[in-house]
Amino acid sequence: MASTSVSQVLPASPERVWALIGGFDALPDWLPYIPQSTPLEGGRVRRLTNPDGEVIIERLVDFNESERHYSYAILQAPFPVTGYVSTIRVHAIPGQENAAEVQWSGRFNPEGATEQEVVDLFTGIYRDGLDALRDKLAA
Structure with missing residues (x-):
C-alpha cells in the first residue's frame, strides 16, 4: 500500500480553518x-464533480469534531487506485492563536499506474x- 501526506501552516485559527473545511460536503467552498x-x-456520502465533469463518490468513514479531522474512502473515481482512504485534519500550533x-x-x-x-x-x-485553502483564508 502506498501513501503520501502534505501539510501546511495557514494564517488562521484552527477554529476558522475547521469552520471552512470541516463539513464533509464543504469542498466546493x-x-x-x-x-x-x-x-x-444523509450526508455520509458525497458525489463530487470536477471541472471536466468527472464524478468522484466518497464515503465518510470517520469524523471527529472536537479533534478537527475526518477520513473518507473513495467508492468511485477516475484515479488509478483501489483501497483509497484519506484523512484531513487541523492542528493547533501551541502559542499561535x-x-x-x-x-x-x-x-x-496503485492500479494501472506505478506507485510513484x-x-x-x-x-x-x-x-x-x-x-487553494491558504488563498481562500487570505482573501
Whole structure:
C-alpha cells in the first residue's frame, strides 16, 4: 500500500480553518478542483464533480469534531487506485492563536499506474488543495 501526506501552516485559527473545511460536503467552498458536491445517504456520502465533469463518490468513514479531522474512502473515481482512504485534519500550533497546521494524507493501492505515479498524483492534489485553502483564508 502506498501513501503520501502534505501539510501546511495557514494564517488562521484552527477554529476558522475547521469552520471552512470541516463539513464533509464543504469542498466546493475552498477547493477549486471540486466545484460541485452533492450529499447522499444523509450526508455520509458525497458525489463530487470536477471541472471536466468527472464524478468522484466518497464515503465518510470517520469524523471527529472536537479533534478537527475526518477520513473518507473513495467508492468511485477516475484515479488509478483501489483501497483509497484519506484523512484531513487541523492542528493547533501551541502559542499561535491565529495559525493552524492542516495535514492531508492518504493511503491507496496503485492500479494501472506505478506507485510513484500515484504518490505524485495525490501529493500534487493535496499540495494544490492546501495552497487553494491558504488563498481562500487570505482573501
